[in-house]
Amino acid sequence: MAKRLMPLLNRVLVEKIVPPAKTHAGILLPETSNKLNSGKVLAVGPGLRDKTGNHIPVAVKEGDTVLLPEYGGTTVKLGEKEYHLYRDEDIMGTLHD
Amino acid sequence: MAKRLMPLLNRVLVEKIVPPAKTHAGILLPETSNKLNSGKVLAVGPGLRDKTGNHIPVAVKEGDTVLLPEYGGTTVKLGEKEYHLYRDEDIMGTLHD
Amino acid sequence: MAKRLMPLLNRVLVEKIVPPAKTHAGILLPETSNKLNSGKVLAVGPGLRDKTGNHIPVAVKEGDTVLLPEYGGTTVKLGEKEYHLYRDEDIMGTLHD
Amino acid sequence: MAKRLMPLLNRVLVEKIVPPAKTHAGILLPETSNKLNSGKVLAVGPGLRDKTGNHIPVAVKEGDTVLLPEYGGTTVKLGEKEYHLYRDEDIMGTLHD
Amino acid sequence: MAKRLMPLLNRVLVEKIVPPAKTHAGILLPETSNKLNSGKVLAVGPGLRDKTGNHIPVAVKEGDTVLLPEYGGTTVKLGEKEYHLYRDEDIMGTLHD
Amino acid sequence: MAKRLMPLLNRVLVEKIVPPAKTHAGILLPETSNKLNSGKVLAVGPGLRDKTGNHIPVAVKEGDTVLLPEYGGTTVKLGEKEYHLYRDEDIMGTLHD
Amino acid sequence: MAKRLMPLLNRVLVEKIVPPAKTHAGILLPETSNKLNSGKVLAVGPGLRDKTGNHIPVAVKEGDTVLLPEYGGTTVKLGEKEYHLYRDEDIMGTLHD
Numbered sequence: 001m002a003k004r005l006m007p008l009l010n011r012v013l014v015e016k017i018v019p020p021a022k023t024h025a026g027i028l029l030p031e032t033s034n035k036l037n038s039g040k041v042l043a044v045g046p047g048l049r050d051k052t053g054n055h056i057p058v059a060v061k062e063g064d065t066v067l068l069p070e071y072g073g074t075t076v077k078l079g080e081k082e083y084h085l086y087r088d089e090d091i092m093g094t095l096h097d
Numbered sequence: 098m099a100k101r102l103m104p105l106l107n108r109v110l111v112e113k114i115v116p117p118a119k120t121h122a123g124i125l126l127p128e129t130s131n132k133l134n135s136g137k138v139l140a141v142g143p144g145l146r147d148k149t150g151n152h153i154p155v156a157v158k159e160g161d162t163v164l165l166p167e168y169g170g171t172t173v174k175l176g177e178k179e180y181h182l183y184r185d186e187d188i189m190g191t192l193h194d
Numbered sequence: 195m196a197k198r199l200m201p202l203l204n205r206v207l208v209e210k211i212v213p214p215a216k217t218h219a220g221i222l223l224p225e226t227s228n229k230l231n232s233g234k235v236l237a238v239g240p241g242l243r244d245k246t247g248n249h250i251p252v253a254v255k256e257g258d259t260v261l262l263p264e265y266g267g268t269t270v271k272l273g274e275k276e277y278h279l280y281r282d283e284d285i286m287g288t289l290h291d
Numbered sequence: 292m293a294k295r296l297m298p299l300l301n302r303v304l305v306e307k308i309v310p311p312a313k314t315h316a317g318i319l320l321p322e323t324s325n326k327l328n329s330g331k332v333l334a335v336g337p338g339l340r341d342k343t344g345n346h347i348p349v350a351v352k353e354g355d356t357v358l359l360p361e362y363g364g365t366t367v368k369l370g371e372k373e374y375h376l377y378r379d380e381d382i383m384g385t386l387h388d
Numbered sequence: 389m390a391k392r393l394m395p396l397l398n399r400v401l402v403e404k405i406v407p408p409a410k411t412h413a414g415i416l417l418p419e420t421s422n423k424l425n426s427g428k429v430l431a432v433g434p435g436l437r438d439k440t441g442n443h444i445p446v447a448v449k450e451g452d453t454v455l456l457p458e459y460g461g462t463t464v465k466l467g468e469k470e471y472h473l474y475r476d477e478d479i480m481g482t483l484h485d
Numbered sequence: 486m487a488k489r490l491m492p493l494l495n496r497v498l499v500e501k502i503v504p505p506a507k508t509h510a511g512i513l514l515p516e517t518s519n520k521l522n523s524g525k526v527l528a529v530g531p532g533l534r535d536k537t538g539n540h541i542p543v544a545v546k547e548g549d550t551v552l553l554p555e556y557g558g559t560t561v562k563l564g565e566k567e568y569h570l571y572r573d574e575d576i577m578g579t580l581h582d
Numbered sequence: 583m584a585k586r587l588m589p590l591l592n593r594v595l596v597e598k599i600v601p602p603a604k605t606h607a608g609i610l611l612p613e614t615s616n617k618l619n620s621g622k623v624l625a626v627g628p629g630l631r632d633k634t635g636n637h638i639p640v641a642v643k644e645g646d647t648v649l650l651p652e653y654g655g656t657t658v659k660l661g662e663k664e665y666h667l668y669r670d671e672d673i674m675g676t677l678h679d
Binding site for chain 7: 488489490491492493494496498530534536537538559561562563570
Binding site: 397401433 | 521535536537539541544545550552554555573574576577578579580581582
């Protein structure tokens, strides 16, 4: 029943990265230990069009780990999982190890 | 008495997909089992015009299954059925199996 | 005493189509049986001007049957009859049999 | 003491047409018999400038009878008479017999 | 101590014309006899710049008698006298005898 | 410890001119005797960029005496002294003797 | 666990400069002695795109010491340290010794 979603315009489909609430050994981590609001980019739209009709490339690409804004975005439930749609201008940056 | 509606500008005529409230066997499904707000595109306008007078192509096409925003759109009753008009920039993505 | 009104810019002069409240046989129709807010286009303006001074063609033309928005427009009384002025971007679509 | 006013930009100087409150025979007309808010164009400005510095022609011209919006415009008293200034985009149409 | 003020951008320096409150013979004029809010242009800025960097000429020039809006503008006191600064788009027209 | 501040974009660094509250002879001047809100331009940014990427020149230059708006601007303390940053479009004019 | 953040568009990653609350000799400094809200630029985005798709260079560069606005910006916690993201148009100037 799960469908694949292709975002339109400059929208970006993101799966949020949920930090583990327990360590592998089962010790409960305090809630504030990792508040970085990050996600994995699953799909990006074709981009907005500029004044002459060309697509403006979306600022992130599939596979990027991104820093998300604290508010905003739209929650979408596809099958059993929850995803989020953001406009690319609302995504704050890409995260690298 | 049912008329055919041709949307203007970048408007998109959508028929919402209503998930079945019962299974074929007659078991009532809980209301929250499928909250995906989707629809079928029946007709699209010619698109907005850019600064030089050319039509900007509408981001979806007839026959697309689309993810609709939770709010917005305009309800239109043609004959006995209810349809919805959206601006193409408000449609969030296309859905594929 | 009735004057002819030529709309300016992208304005559209519309005469609303009032659905019959009774059938020919005199049976009162329930108020909700036909709520389609439609009208006949009587005249259109020359269109807005784009950045280089050219007129952008108005999206509808004289004689079109149009779907009107629920709110908006300006009522004008010319002689004994009531008409409505809309900007063409507020008209939602054209209706065809 | 009456001065002549030359409007600036896309402003239009209008003298409102007041419908007679009595017939020639002296019969009082009901207030609602003619509510058309119209006026005579006395002078128009040179027009706004577009992005390349050229004047965009004003949508009405001296001598036009125009349909005025219900609200807006600025009242100007020149000598003993009262006039009104409108931006040309606020004037709804021209009236013709 | 009075300094000379050169307006920036499309600003216009105006000295308001105060109608005499008495006639030459000393008869007090009723306050409403002349409410025209007019002024003399003392200096104009170089104009705003358009998208290509050129100055857009200011709509009025030094020496013009102008019709001022009822509200707006900024009061400036230079030496003992009070002046007013307006953006040229807020000035309604020029007055001529 | 005092640092030098180079404004960005079209910002202008201004040191306000405080009129003397006493004459040289020590006579207290009434507070309202000189309310002209003026300042000296200490540094200007490179200017905003236009649509084609070129810098739009800032409307004032270092050394100018400027008329400041009554409200707005940002106070900056560098070392022991207080300065003010304005966008050049908020500066009303230049003052000359 | 600390990740590296690459800002998107015209965002600027800043580490705030916290003035010492004590002198080296251990004397407590009064809180108001240095209120300059400054920071070090750690990374800048590629810049916004102009109408023709080219990147507009960001107004500051890595390593700059910048004057930050009193309000605004977004706090980001990477590992144990706190950083701030600003749009380059919100950064007021660069600071130099």
